[in-house]
Amino acid sequence: MLFLLTTLCTLTRAEVIYVDDDVVGANDGSSWIDAFTDLQDAITVAQVGDEIRVAQGIYTPTQNAFDRDAAFELKDGVTILGGYAGLSGMYPDFRHTEFFTTILSGDIDHNDLDIDPNSRAGNSRHVVVCMDRGDTAVLEGVTISGGYAGNARTHNYSDGRGGGLYCRGGCSPQLVDCVFSDNEAGSGAVYINGGSHPVFTRCIWQDNYANDGGAICVNRSSYLICLNHCIFRRNVAARQGGAIYADIMGEVRMVNCLFVANKAGGSGGAISCNGSNDGTGRSVFNLLNCTFYGNTFPTFDHPPTNTVTQPDGSRVYWSDSVISNCIFYNEPSEMAVSIQFGRSEPLIITSIYEKELEPGHRRPIPPAHDVLFVDPYGNDGILGTKDDDLRPAPGSPVIDSGTNQTNPPLPAVDLDSNPRILNGVVDIGAFEYAGPN
Numbered sequence: 001m002l003f004l005l006t007t008l009c010t011l012t013r014a015e016v017i018y019v020d021d022d023v024v025g026a027n028d029g030s031s032w033i034d035a036f037t038d039l040q041d042a043i044t045v046a047q048v049g050d051e052i053r054v055a056q057g058i059y060t061p062t063q064n065a066f067d068r069d070a071a072f073e074l075k076d077g078v079t080i081l082g083g084y085a086g087l088s089g090m091y092p093d094f095r096h097t098e099f100f101t102t103i104l105s106g107d108i109d110h111n112d113l114d115i116d117p118n119s120r121a122g123n124s125r126h127v128v129v130c131m132d133r134g135d136t137a138v139l140e141g142v143t144i145s146g147g148y149a150g151n152a153r154t155h156n157y158s159d160g161r162g163g164g165l166y167c168r169g170g171c172s173p174q175l176v177d178c179v180f181s182d183n184e185a186g187s188g189a190v191y192i193n194g195g196s197h198p199v200f201t202r203c204i205w206q207d208n209y210a211n212d213g214g215a216i217c218v219n220r221s222s223y224l225i226c227l228n229h230c231i232f233r234r235n236v237a238a239r240q241g242g243a244i245y246a247d248i249m250g251e252v253r254m255v256n257c258l259f260v261a262n263k264a265g266g267s268g269g270a271i272s273c274n275g276s277n278d279g280t281g282r283s284v285f286n287l288l289n290c291t292f293y294g295n296t297f298p299t300f301d302h303p304p305t306n307t308v309t310q311p312d313g314s315r316v317y318w319s320d321s322v323i324s325n326c327i328f329y330n331e332p333s334e335m336a337v338s339i340q341f342g343r344s345e346p347l348i349i350t351s352i353y354e355k356e357l358e359p360g361h362r363r364p365i366p367p368a369h370d371v372l373f374v375d376p377y378g379n380d381g382i383l384g385t386k387d388d389d390l391r392p393a394p395g396s397p398v399i400d401s402g403t404n405q406t407n408p409p410l411p412a413v414d415l416d417s418n419p420r421i422l423n424g425v426v427d428i429g430a431f432e433y434a435g436p437n
């Protein structure tokens with residue numbers, strides 16, 4: 001009996017472990033004053049039920065500048081929360097992920113320069129890894145940056161995949177309010193493999209670069225991958241899937257997501273799907289209330305690795321998919337938005353798009369009306385930055401034009417966290433019109 005009680009107490013023990021990169025206390029994680037300075041130390045001692053609070057700062061997976069294989073590894077039952085003020089703030093427990101940025105960085109050799117891509121060559125292969133973990137492994141409110149899983153397929157199997165996050169095994173972590181930026185890989189800033197089914201909520205991918213899947217690469221995953229209220233901007237794939245490339249046997253489900261200014265050299269400025277549809281490898285994209293704008297065939301900084309003879313704009317390429325209440329759009333002067341189908345046409349429900357009717361025969365059909373966004377380029381005049389406003393302007397035809405009967409059901413809120421249905425009928429796209437500004 002005593003043994004049982006002891007065991008129960010051990011199992012239900014839940015502690016808060018503190019991490020702050022610039023404190024000089026006892027470094028045992030017991031308080032902000034005595035916080036660990038190294039996030040890896042906190043993860044090592046964390047047990048089921050524990051919460052790790054990480055203050056603003058920059059954290060690398062190792063202190064060894066040559067240990068490229070070291071990575072932060074998510075744990076079942078452990079929640080890692082970034083964005084705390086920490087000891088340098090007036091209230092250490094105050095949390096705001098934009099004011100107090102917690103960066104998990106792959107720059108273990110501390111030499112990254114924006115202007116010199118070679119400065120990343122010595123960085124971590126994966127900043128975060130998740131292997132065979134359940135949905136109680138949680139990472140929330142951190143920026144994952146500077147992962148470098150190779151820049152080409154000259155690297156071995158795991159080397160080239162998932163610069164920011166590498167997920168494999170029966171793994172279903174939850175990632176919330178995370179930013180993936182400036183990661184580089186052969187495949188994906190985030191790489192998902194082997195029956196993994198992670199859930200991403202309010203995450204942002206920006207300025208990531210890969211051969212396939214600038215932001216996310218999904219491979220042979222037989223489970224559901226969920227992306228809710230996520231933003232993809234300025235991600236680049238040299239070959240296919242500027243934001244997402246999927247070669248899957250499963251479903252990628254996206255709700256209220258925004259894709260802006262992503263670029264690919266081969267197929268799919270925004271998304272490319274290479275799933276087979278012969279009954280053995282069924283792959284599905286289920287897109288609900290997503291907005292695609294200005295995802296293009298680029299002028300490359302990095303030359304694509306294969307020869308592409310024709311630019312084809314913002315193409316979404318997949319097989320066997322369902323699309324509801326979505327917008328696919330470009331400037332009239334840009335290469336038309338097109339959808340190229342895989343082996344079967346997606347079921348498209350109340351969406352605004354231009355369509356490629358036959359492989360190899362691009363026949364863009366202009367939308368019946370201009371979509372009328374508030375200000376796609378924003379004040380800085382650059383597409384794909386934070387000030388872009390792809391909300392519907394007054395009079396936009398997307399207002400009250402969607403269908404409320406969707407599968408999956410409509411979420412409670414839109415990408416702004418405002419009510420998803422106003423005026424009785426949901427709008428098309430990621431944002432619900434709430435009246436003139």
Ligand SMILES: [Ca+2]
Pocket residue numbers: 020021022055056057086088
């Ligand atoms: Ca700090």
Ligand SMILES: [Ca+2]
Pocket residue numbers: 106107108109110111112119120121122123
């Ligand atoms: Ca570096």
Ligand SMILES: [Ca+2]
Pocket residue numbers: 376377378379380381382383384385386387388
């Ligand atoms: Ca802008």
Ligand SMILES: [Ca+2]
Pocket residue numbers: 399400401421422423424425426427432433
């Ligand atoms: Ca409405």
